[in-house]
Amino acid sequence: MSLPAIETPVPESYGPPLPLAFYLQDTLVVAQALLGCILIHASPEGLTAGRISETEAYRSDDPASHAFRGQTARNATMFGPPGHAYIYLTYGMHYCLNAVTAPEGVAEAVLLRAVEPLAGVELMRRRRGLSEMGANPNDEKARIRLGRALCGGPGKLCQAFGLDRTLNGCDLTVPARLWIASAGEKKPEEASRIVATPRIGITQAVDRLWRFTLRGDLYTSRSQ
DNA sequence: ATCTCGATAGTCT
DNA sequence: GACTATCGAGATC
Numbered sequence A: 001m002s003l004p005a006i007e008t009p010v011p012e013s014y015g016p017p018l019p020l021a022f023y024l025q026d027t028l029v030v031a032q033a034l035l036g037c038i039l040i041h042a043s044p045e046g047l048t049a050g051r052i053s054e055t056e057a058y059r060s061d062d063p064a065s066h067a068f069r070g071q072t073a074r075n076a077t078m079f080g081p082p083g084h085a086y087i088y089l090t091y092g093m094h095y096c097l098n099a100v101t102a103p104e105g106v107a108e109a110v111l112l113r114a115v116e117p118l119a120g121v122e123l124m125r126r127r128r129g130l131s132e133m134g135a136n137p138n139d140e141k142a143r144i145r146l147g148r149a150l151c152g153g154p155g156k157l158c159q160a161f162g163l164d165r166t167l168n169g170c171d172l173t174v175p176a177r178l179w180i181a182s183a184g185e186k187k188p189e190e191a192s193r194i195v196a197t198p199r200i201g202i203t204q205a206v207d208r209l210w211r212f213t214l215r216g217d218l219y220t221s222r223s224q
Numbered sequence B: 001a002t003c004t005c006g007a008t009a010g011t012c013t
Numbered sequence C: 001g002a003c004t005a006t007c008g009a010g011a012t013c
Helices: A020-024 A027-033 A121-128 A140-151 A154-161 A188-193
Strands: A038-043 A046-058 A085-090 A094-101 A108-119 A178-181 A194-197 A211-214
Touching: A020 A027, A020 A094, A027 A046, A027 A094, A027 A108, A038 A108, A038 A154, A046 A121, A046 A154, A094 A154, A108 A121, A108 A140, A108 A154, A121 A140, A121 A154, A140 A154, A188 A194
Parallel strands: none
Antiparallel strands: A038 A046, A038 A178, A046 A108, A046 A211, A085 A094, A094 A108, A194 A211
């Protein structure tokens, strides 16, 4: 699946796209390593970007995974090559974005649940249908409130970024339309901030602590 | 702060 | 026909 690339300037600080090898690490490792990386969508309407703040891992041996009962038309992308976007509609009205992991044929993925908006906030606000929201950039509390309203949840994030089915299967390792950038070298102290909690909205395998956030990061779908 | 519920449509049994 | 990797509004504590 490939849509025409959108030529648009992207801040150097976002770093290069994460390479294929990144997505071939263990899915639990990928889910944690994606925290702090930058999700970027260059759309015809403009650029949106955000710092990934909440993820969930879905593995092949995992009753909560769409792919647990085998391949179907919906989950086919999960069985495809790693480093691609798996986007699906849930509850009849919300899209969810995943990064496919594991070698082709092994259906695993990481759900992106929340990001901190970095670029295209006005566009996000329009797409989310939010009008004026006291967005004084000097007020930290207000910034976090706005960030969570825009991108604090998997469905919100997809709406704010303008992601839908047409981007299902998009190659995330190529800076053309939708990709994930490294944000530069990881600070070693970041690893000590990772918090593992139960995944949200599932009824199977709730004992697996495969939802990941960074301690102190408030740009999440809920606290803790 | 935490809850309950309705919206809505595609997917799977 | 049941279920869903969600969200927002409204009620209640």
